[in-house]
Amino acid sequence: MSKKPPQDRRRAGAVLRSPELDGATTTDQRLLDSRGPTDWVHTDPWRVLRIQSEFVEGFGTLSELGPAVAFFGSARVRPGHRWYASAEQLSGAISRAGFAVITGGGPGMMEAANKGASEAGGISxxxxxxxxxxxxxxxxxxxxxxxxxxxxxxxxxxxxxxxxVVLPGGFGTLDELFEALTLVQTKKVTSFPVVLYDSSYWTGMLAWLRDAMLAEGFINQADLDGLIVSDDPDEVVALMAASRTT
Incomplete structure (x- = not known):
């Protein structure tokens, strides 16, 4: 004989709850009650709202930014190092060409790129x-x-x-580089220039990509062709300018 469904089920927002699953308080009561446990701020549903807020804040802040170039590079390089000076010089040139410069906002070459853009009068x-x-x-x-x-x-x-523009860096820099390359390869984004700046640093990695990945057929020649290696700030500016007009 089938069991009759409970007649006193209660709605909690969009959710229907039977008595045996129901809590002792309402959502409003839990929200307004200043007492009680605070573990709820570390739960996954609450994290979803935090994640949502980060996207809303980012989209709202950057939506009118205009043309921009992202710089990636090591946080461990200090002022006075040649790579710091290169990042500062290149970002200044990019900024003067009418681009905003976006970095991870930290120290090292991120700081150098922000400094170059700021001192050139651009958006940093x-x-x-x-x-x-x-x-x-x-x-x-x-x-x-x-x-x-x-x-x-x-x-x-x-x-x-x-x-x-990918400057010399470590795991974080490589993570950002290969994230971009994967999105281009899988056509999740429109292709855009990815420049490896300072050929002396990137030569070994490029050789491995060619001699291991490409040789095994794990990537195509077109994937490698999307990587541009440069030591010339003027060339990088020209590449970015060309991408803006195409």
Whole structure:
């Protein structure tokens, strides 16, 4: 004999609850009650709202940015190093060509790129990330957003930059580089210039991509052709300018 369904089921928003699953309080009561546990701020549903807020904040802030180039590079390079000077020089030239410069907002070559853009009178964007060993955005950022989540931050780089300049760096730099290359390869984004700046640093990686990945058929020649290696700031500016007009 089938069991009759309960007659006193209660709706909690869009959810229908039977008595045995029902809580003792309403959603409004839990919201307005200042007492009680605070573990709820670390639950997955609450994280969804935080993630949503990061996308809303990013889209709202950057939607009218205009043409922009993203710079990636090591946070560990200090002022006085030749790579710091190169990043500063190149970003200044990019900025004077009418582009905003977007970086991760941290120290090292991100700071150098923001400095070059700021001192050239351009828009110097920093998309910071919450990390245990970094202390906020560098002082050369004049438009900044701090993120909790890497994936939300990465979306802003890809959505609002029409070209990438990849300076010497470590795991984080490679992560951002291959994220961009994967999106281009899979046609998730319109192809845009990806420049590896300072050929002496990137030669070994390019040889491995060619001699291992390409040789095994894991990538195509067209995938490699999308990587541009340059040591010339004027060439990089020209490439970015050409991408803006095509």
């Amino acid at each position: 964007v920093g998309l910071g990330i919450e990390l245990p060993f970094e202390s906020g955005l560098n002082p050369y950022v004049n438009l900044g957003i701090n993120f909790r989540y890497f994936f939300a931050r990465k979306t802003m780089f890809v959505k609002y930059a029409q070209g990438f």
